[in-house]
Amino acid sequence: MADDEVKESGGSDQYDATQYHEVVKGDTLWKIAEHYYGDGSLYTNIFEANKDILKDPNMIKIGQKLRIP
Amino acid sequence: MKRNIVGLVIVLFVSTLMLVACGSGDKGPAELAVKAAEEAFNASKGEAAKYVPDEVKSMEGALAAMKDKLAKGEYKAVITEAQAFTEKAKGLPDAAKAKKEELTKSWTDLSQGVPKMVEAVQSRVDMLSKSKKLPANLTAEKFADAKSGLASAKEEWAKALESFKAGNIADAVSVGKSVKEKAVAAMETLGMQVPAGAT
Numbered sequence: 001m002a003d004d005e006v007k008e009s010g011g012s013d014q015y016d017a018t019q020y021h022e023v024v025k026g027d028t029l030w031k032i033a034e035h036y037y038g039d040g041s042l043y044t045n046i047f048e049a050n051k052d053i054l055k056d057p058n059m060i061k062i063g064q065k066l067r068i069p
Numbered sequence: 070m071k072r073n074i075v076g077l078v079i080v081l082f083v084s085t086l087m088l089v090a091c092g093s094g095d096k097g098p099a100e101l102a103v104k105a106a107e108e109a110f111n112a113s114k115g116e117a118a119k120y121v122p123d124e125v126k127s128m129e130g131a132l133a134a135m136k137d138k139l140a141k142g143e144y145k146a147v148i149t150e151a152q153a154f155t156e157k158a159k160g161l162p163d164a165a166k167a168k169k170e171e172l173t174k175s176w177t178d179l180s181q182g183v184p185k186m187v188e189a190v191q192s193r194v195d196m197l198s199k200s201k202k203l204p205a206n207l208t209a210e211k212f213a214d215a216k217s218g219l220a221s222a223k224e225e226w227a228k229a230l231e232s233f234k235a236g237n238i239a240d241a242v243s244v245g246k247s248v249k250e251k252a253v254a255a256m257e258t259l260g261m262q263v264p265a266g267a268t
Contacts, residue, residue: 014266015182017189017256036193036260038207039200069192 019068023060036068045069090180095144102151103139107132109158117161120168120239128157172238180233182266183226186252190219203258206260215258222251 022031029043047057049067054060085264110128118125131154140146197203203212226248233241249267256263 013264014183015178015264017182017185017261017264017267019189019193019261034204034205037196038198038202038204042196044202045196045199069196 020065021068023062023064023066025062027060027062029057029060032066032068095148096142099139099144099147099151102148102155103132103135104212106135106151106154106158109155109159112156113161116169117165119237120172121161122166124161124164126161128154128161170236172242176233176238176245179229179242179249180265182264183245183249183252186217186249186264186267187222187226189261190215190222190252190255190259193261194219195258204260207258211258215255218251218255218258222248222255225251 019031019036021027021036023032029046030040033043033046035039043057046066046068049069053064054066060066114128115127131150135147135150135154136148146161174193197207197212203209223245229241229244229248232238232244253267
């Protein structure tokens with residue numbers, strides 16, 4: 001959980017269309033899924049897309065850049 | 070008085086003969102100049118017709134106009150125009166080469182960026198299609214627009230690839246740019262971030 005502001009940012013490649021979300025205070029995967037998809041229950045898709053950096057869907061860190069499918 | 074009139078007539082007749090003689094003297098050089106101009110144009114228009122078609126079309130018109138003037142006996146004008154035309158014709162391969170390089174660079178950029186954008190939009194559309202409720206900033210109508218834009222972009226991209234494989238870079242780039250615009254529009258509608266290279 002962190003601040004309510006939601007940040008989006010792209011990758012370093014100027015043609016990289018991967019969508020990212022930078023975790024801020026107050027964020028949970030559920031909230032992030034709700035923001036992008038309108039449905040928090042889809043958080044598992046975000047977790048699956050970020051398994052290389054997330055071990056537990058309940059453990060996200062401020063500043064982490066998550067891929068949003 | 071009568072002698073003066075006869076003298077005047079003779080002077081006029083001689084002047085006319087001289088003018089005709091001078092004009093006829095330019096006929097051969099004018100014909101040669103047009104022939105040289107046409108040969109120079111034919112030798113260089115091959116690639117140019119593919120990459121700078123408007124320029125080639127305009128020169129075809131100029132050549133026809135020159136031939137028309139030749140037929141009307143405007144030899145001096147033809148000689149001047151043919152020289153300029155020949156120089157322009159000789160420059161066509163360079164113009165075509167420059168355009169080809171420009172188009173190739175554009176295609177390289179498009180072929181790097183567009184598939185990534187289309188893939189990202191497809192991924193988001195797939196996710197939103199699973200959602201029980203759309204996000205606050207997206208109406209069902211806008212979502213439908215984005216889906217139709219995506220379908221059209223995929224279809225057009227396939228055509229752009231076909232054009233490129235067939236060696237028609239100009240068409241490939243033209244269609245590719247349209248696909249990029251559709252992908253950008255879909256991304257914006259879906260609230261996605263558009264890659265810097267696409268703007």
